[in-house]
Amino acid sequence: MAGERPHSTATPLSSQDGASDDVRLSAPSAERNIAPIVKALKPYLPAQGYGLEIASGTGQHAIAFAAAFPGIVWQPTDIADERLDSIDAWRAQAGHRNMRLAQYLDATDPGWCASGFDVIVTVNLMHLVTDHDMTAVIAGVGRSLDNGGRWCLYGPFRSGGGFRSEGDLIFHNALRKDDPTIGYKEIETIGEIAAAHRLVRVDLSDMPANNLMGIFEKRP
Numbered sequence: 001m002a003g004e005r006p007h008s009t010a011t012p013l014s015s016q017d018g019a020s021d022d023v024r025l026s027a028p029s030a031e032r033n034i035a036p037i038v039k040a041l042k043p044y045l046p047a048q049g050y051g052l053e054i055a056s057g058t059g060q061h062a063i064a065f066a067a068a069f070p071g072i073v074w075q076p077t078d079i080a081d082e083r084l085d086s087i088d089a090w091r092a093q094a095g096h097r098n099m100r101l102a103q104y105l106d107a108t109d110p111g112w113c114a115s116g117f118d119v120i121v122t123v124n125l126m127h128l129v130t131d132h133d134m135t136a137v138i139a140g141v142g143r144s145l146d147n148g149g150r151w152c153l154y155g156p157f158r159s160g161g162g163f164r165s166e167g168d169l170i171f172h173n174a175l176r177k178d179d180p181t182i183g184y185k186e187i188e189t190i191g192e193i194a195a196a197h198r199l200v201r202v203d204l205s206d207m208p209a210n211n212l213m214g215i216f217e218k219r220p
Helices: 028-041 060-068 081-094 131-144 166-178 187-196
Strands: 049-054 072-078 117-123 145-155 199-206 212-218
Touching: 028 060, 028 117, 028 145, 028 212, 049 060, 049 131, 060 072, 060 081, 060 117, 072 081, 072 117, 117 131, 131 145, 131 187, 131 199, 145 199, 187 199, 187 212
Parallel strands: 049 072, 049 117, 117 145
Antiparallel strands: 145 212, 199 212
């Protein structure tokens, strides 16, 4: 199993509206960050191609990407059965033809590869995995992207040797109290590891709630 944890704030929609047969999960944080993430991706995604989302979670991001980028065929993935079911339920409800059924993918498995992708998106994962697993994720992205493809990395990170806010430090400490092997990663360290796998950072932008969006391009 991958080192990443389930979305701790995700709740079944069935518990909210009484529809006991609805297996969709909903995370308030996912709902909040969809619009700024889509806006940040627009300048960097191709009009057509194939996109992979690593650790799709509830599926809320996946259906948003399929709607915002209709020329891209999206492949959502995750490691947990309940989240795979949730993704497919969101897909069925939205009816997007450019979104495939969710597939199991452990992106922390050394040697993983899902070749033939023009875009890979990773949202809120790196602070939930170990340093070793982070390297495995990046290496697999490097193997999976076609030359010229883009890796879009969103989440909370340390930068410049420190935390970007007091809230980030508090959250990092809470994560490490639960599991000392995980926590915030340095965006500069990620850039160095990415470069070793032919992923060159072409943009880094500030996002709401002190998050960052890094855009990396696969070079020959």
